[in-house]
Amino acid sequence: MTRLDGVGSGEPFVGRTGELATLTGELDRARAGDPSVVVVSGAAGIGKTTLLRRLSTAGPVAAVLHATGAPEEVALPFGIVGQLVADLPDDARGPLLTTAPPATTDPLAVGAQLLAALGELQATDPVLFVVDDAQWTDDASARALAFTVRRLRRDHVLVVLGVRDPDPGPAWWERGTVGAQPPRRITLAGLDSDDLVELGRTLDRELTPAAADRLREHTDGHPLHAAALLRELPADVLLDTSTALPAPRSFATLVLVRVAALAPATRELVLAAAVLGDHCPLADAVTASGVDDPVAALDEAVRAGLLVEAGRDVAFPHQLVRAAVYGDLPPARRHALHRAAAELVDGTAATAHRVAAAVGADAELAAELEAQARDDTAARRWRAAADHLLSAADLSPDPAARAARLVGGVDAMLAGGDLGRALRSEPDVRALPPSAARSRVVGRLEAMTGRFHDARVSLADALDAAGDDDTRRAAAAAHLSLLSLIEGDTDAAAELAGRALAWGPAAEDEPTARFVRTVALYASGDHAAADAELARNGDTAEGAALRGVVALWREDAGTAADALAAIVRDDATGMSMQARVLALAHLSEATYRIGDWDGSAAHGMLALSLARDAGVLLGAGITNALSSYVASGRGEWDVARTRVDTALGATRLLPWWGGYAYSSTAAAVLAQARGDAAAMHAALAPRVADAAVTGPGDRVGVLPWRALLVEALIGTGDRRAAAAELDSLTARVADRPGWTAVEVARLRAELTDRRSDYERALDVARGSRAELPRARLETAFGRHLIAAGERRPGVDLLRTAHERLTRLGATPFAARSDDELRGAGLHPPAAGGPLSLTPQELAVARLVAQGRTNREVGATLFVTGRTVAFHLSNIYAKLGISSRRELASCEWQ
Structure with missing residues (x-):
């Protein structure tokens, strides 16, 4: 078990009885299975670290995981995670936690394994999870920690974060909340x-x-x-x-007074330690300082409160102490110490010291940094590549080399998804002389922020300026193809992506070109070529996911659900989290269309959670749109409205035809559930009028929105337009017996109100798994039969529809079926049966019924095994069973 003893401010613990009582109360809640996040904030030196150190001794805990942020390590991927897992027992580690995870690792995958580790550590006593100076958490760790903390449910875990004032504003701990509860805040004021x-x-x-x-x-x-x-x-x-x-006096002045009072040898030891970092091996500090009697020097520094011992290392009691000492170093001494430090360490630390020691331009060092950046790029360490290239640019004596390295650094930021940092560098890039690389990077920045016209000009310039350089031509063409796809020019997108692939793009550009060409060929209507391109993607998880989405486009929701569920079930090894988000979102749609609404809700919620954690802008709109379907169908109006509005908002942020298509369909589905035909038509009318939106969707073959349009036209009384649209749609669904085919048959029957059309519609429905359209058809046919005097078969159909809708939980549609039954003089069947399972409980139940262990279920659903056990106890109570065997055999699905 790790304790915080020896890691602190060096100041005695006095006062803070109220704050400590609050923290121990939260620790007791965690002991009872009620996890929480507490943010302890205050000015530097106010006592946060001392309070956190005392908390670790305030009561029995199963383990303490501790890390401390540092400003110089913000760019070190997974630095905080590496500290947290350093003392984990071997049996609690996943493959990514044996050491600090590699920089190329997906942060959300690391978060999932950290969550599993917390599940293994929990016992009767809680796990105390402490990150001090959390404002200096590196980006990769921040995303991993937010992912982990958000998924604590019934866990015996208390997360405590020390944060320096002023509050940095929205940060990872605002995303990393337990459930829907915001972090509890404790602000430390001065002592009385x-x-x-x-x-x-x-x-x-x-x-x-x-x-x-x-x-x-x-x-x-x-x-x-x-x-x-x-x-x-x-x-x-x-x-x-x-x-x-x-x-x-300022804190720095106070520190420097103490430094000035030291013996010369002690002062040199403290200065060397300040250059080496917040903590360093004592041997390195001794070598860099050149002191003859290190024991005496260290003793004096510790007595003066400037250094503390931590095993074989020395550390500053607070980062402010080190910052004050370092900031007062004369330039010549600082550079000399950095040169000495570069000889004592290796790897990126040595490079950082050499850069700090450099005075003016250094062509040799700049070339070395560029070589390191090439290695980083090959390993997809994008942040490190960007850092090395920007440092190389600063050290470059040649203006052309400086420009190339600056552009390359921003390119690496974009490849790593760090759009905010790249945008901050945009003015510097624009100030460079014209070049193919400059135009390409500027064009990408413009495209990613919705400046499409400017982006097209910039990317076209990049393609022209690339000359005969195939790699540069391929890069410009790949990103120009993506822009063309977003703008709806699918023919140009497919052609440009094909050219990019023929030129042989760099590893970071090839996936863009291959994805664009596949989707653009489908959106251009050349499905044979698209199928061939998709086949060339091999057996990657992303390729399998795209094949599942294509099956959904082709109205084969059953095949799509099976394919996408297999990817999710098998954990999609090697699949990016962004791709997994889109796979889950489309799995939510597929299961919605085949009538598995509980599964759809569970997949949709997981997709939304992952999209938020992964920061997927393009996927956020799609995921909110597709996950709104079940909420709309069940009459969960607030949830549905929020998701539809979020999808519409994402389209405004990034306007593209796919975003309009998904968001307008979601808005129409919500209006349909409310029985508001006018709102359905209002949601779809802009889409109908915009060929740039309808064209690609129609060529891909996505049809459900057109059935919604027919229903809206019928509902608003424009029966002639409805009939014309229905005739066109009938031709489109030929040989595609899916959701839309049932809707077409239902709408045809409702438009003609002929028994023969209703009977033909039922034949179509019996060959499909489209539960909601079938139930609505049964409701309409039952009403027709009762009106025609055939009461008994009409009532039977209404009851069948009611049962089907009740099973789905389609409350608004079931209410209309109930109205028909009441109109026939009958009472709707009484509600009853076993208590319903929540989407989370249903997801757990299904996996347990397949024979999964609690740990395996937790890994799949991104919760801990303890949370799985909590859900399982509720499942048993609701279903009146007591074992996993009974769960697998009883009728609950």
């Missing part, structure tokens, strides 16, 4: 006078109440500043309240 009296006693300084009041007023009770004055000032100055205390 009584606390300062106690602080004085721990430092052998007795303060009178009046002297404590004066010190409190003078320092605002800041414990680090107060402690510094207690150490620095003579006792008579502290106690003589008739004289003024020295003018307030």
Whole structure:
């Protein structure tokens, strides 16, 4: 078990009884299976670290996982995760947690394994999960931690984060909340006078109440500043309240006073340690400083409160101490120490020291950094590649080399998905002389922020300026093809992507070109060529997912559901989280269309959660649109409205034909569930009028929205237009016996109100798994039969429809079926049966029924095994069973 002892501010613990009581109360809640996140914030040196150290000894815990952020390690991928898992027992580690995960690892996959590890560590006592100075969490760790914390449910875990004021604003811990609860906040203020009296006693300084009041007023009770004055000032100055205390000095000044009082050898040791970082091996600090008696120097530095021992390492008690020392270094001494440090370490740390030691341009070092960036790019370490290229640009004496390296750095940011950082560099890139690379990067930035006209000009310039350089031509063509696809020019997109592939694109550009060409060929109507291109994708998980989506486009929802479920079930090894989001979203649609609404809801919720964690902008609109279908069909109006509005909002942020298609369909499905034909028509009318939206969708073969349009036209009284649209749609669904074919048959029967058409529609429905259209058809046919005097068969159909709709949970549609039964003088069947399972419980039940262990279920659903056990206990209670065997055999699905 890891403790926080020895890792702290070096200041004694005084006061903070209320804050400690709050934290121990949260620890007791975690012990009872009620996890939470607590953010402890305050100014630097206010006592956050000391409080967190005391919390680890406040009661029995199963384990303490601890990490501390550092500004110089923000760019180190998974640095915080590496600290957290350093002391994990071997049997709690997943493959990605044996050491700090590789930089290329998907952060969400790391988060999933960290979640599994927490599940293994939990016992009767809770796990204490502490990240101090969390504002300096590296991006990869932040995404992994947010993913983990968001999925704590009934776990014995308390997450405590130390955050420095001023509050950095929205950060990963705002995303990483347990359930829907925001983090609990504890803000540390200054100590009161009584606390300062106690602080004085721990430092052998007795303060009178009046002297404590004066010190409190003078320092605002800041414990680090107060402690510094207690150490620095003579006792008579502290106690003589008739004289003024020295003018307030900055923390750096206080530190430097202590540094100045050291023996020369001790001072050199502290200076060397400051250059080496917040913590470093003592041997390295000794070598860099050149001290003859390191033991005596270290003893003096520790007694002065400037360094602390941590095993074979030395560390500063607080980053501010190190920053104050480092900031006061004369340039010549600083550069010399960095040169010495570069000889003591290796890898990226050595490079960083060499860069810090450089004065002016250094062509040799810049070339080395560029070579490292090439290795980073080959390994897909995009952040490291960007950092190395930007440093190389700063060190480049040749303007052309500087420009190329700056552009390459921004290119790496875009490849790694760091759009915000890339946009901050856009002015610098635009200031460079024209080149193919500059135009390509500017064009990508413009395209990703919706400046499509400007992007087309820039990317076209990049293609022209590439000359005979095939790699550069391929890069420009690949991104120009993506822009063409977004704009709806699918022929141009397919042609440009094909040219890019023929030219042999770089590894980072090839996936873009291959994806665009496949989708563009489908959207152009050349399905044979698209099928061939898709086959060339091989057996990758992404290729299998796209094949499942294509099956859904072709109205084969059953095949799509089977294919996409297999990918999710098998954990899609090697599949990016972005691709998994889209696979889950389309699986949600496929299961909705075959009548598995509980499964659809579960897949949709998981897709939304992953999309939020992965930051998938394009996928956010699609996922919210597709996951709104079940919410609409079940009358969960607030949820459905929020998801539809989010899908529409994503389209406004990134306007493209696919976004309009998905969001308008979702809005129409919501209006359909509400029985509002006018709103259905309003949702679809802009789409009908825009050939740039309808054209690609029709050529792909996506048809359900056209059935919604026919229903809207009938509902608004435009029967002639409805008949014309229906005739066109009838031809489109020939030989495609899916959802839309049933809808076409139902709408034809409702438009003609002929028994023969209803009977033909039922024949179509019997050959399909489209449950909602079939139930609505049965409702309409039952109403027709009762009106025609055939009461018994009409009532039978209404009852069948009611049962089908009740099984789906389609409350608004079931209510209309109930109205028909009441109109026939009958009472709807009474609700009853076993308590229904929630989507989360249903997902757990299905996997357990397949024979999965709690750990395996947790890994699939991204929760801990303890959360699975909690859901399983509820499932047993609701179904009146007591074993996994009974669950597999009873009728609950």
